């Protein structure tokens with residue numbers, strides 16, 4: 001299967017999915033979301049694939065967010081659809097995959113990029129990685145599950161502070177907060193991720209899948225939170241604030257929220 005925006009590679013049971021738009025810092029446009037959905041379907045269905053890694057092309061970014069250039073044409077229902085489709089087609093499917101899917105975060109993991117990493121079963125990051133949910137800079141909130149998963153991973157107080165301030169944190173702080181499990185050098189990130197997957201592949205695959213399902217069951221009560229997020233994300237698209245925030249980014253100027 002040839003993709004426009006992804007590179008995929010299967011070796012020794014490990015399927016590596018690389019988001020490949022380095023000139024746009026691997027931002028998640030419509031095509032990336034559709035292709036990621038197909039790649040994750042392949043993880044589910046291909047018996048040769050035992051586990052997967054998601055990473056970004058180039059040295060600068062894992063994923064610098066949803067593609068902001070697609071936002072200004074959306075209204076409230078368009079915003080809701082974007083969030084709902086993304087959650088269903090990609091983020092929830094990654095989280096619920098019966099085969100391990102690990103994020104190897106090689107640079108900026110912002111907005112949808114941080115959300116993508118958080119939907120994976122766990123995360124490794126290299127020392128250049130930077131995490132953040134900067135949506136409030138754009139008059140938006142996370143829409144791909146970030147309000148829920150960041151809270152699950154780092155706790156309510158820190159999650160709310162990070163999302164309210166749009167502060168970026170480095171890999172070591174992310175590790176202290178429990179957002180990433182291991183910090184590596186840039187050169188050893190993929191190798192270290194593969195070593196952990198090789199250990200997991202020596203275990204019962206059925207049991208590994210059941211670990212994922214059981215841990216996910218702990219968070220089932222939060223499903224209303226995800227639905228609330230979709231609605232609230234969509235509502236942002238009805239505000240002048242979002243038009244100013246997104247417009248300012250596209251025009252390469254500082255947003256003025258008045």
Ligand code: COA
Pocket residue numbers: 023024025027064065066067068069108110111112134135137138140
């Ligand atoms: N959507 C669309 N394009 C994006 C993008 C995004 N989320 N993030 C980066 N890009 C594009 C830039 O517009 C630029 O394109 P251009 O070369 O055609 O002008 C290119 O990627 C390189 O980014 P640039 O901003 O020049 O790099 P930088 O090193 O100066 O800054 C960041 C890096 C990550 C700090 C900055 O790109 C940024 O703030 N990105 C947006 C992050 C964000 O708000 N994400 C959440 C979206 S909901």
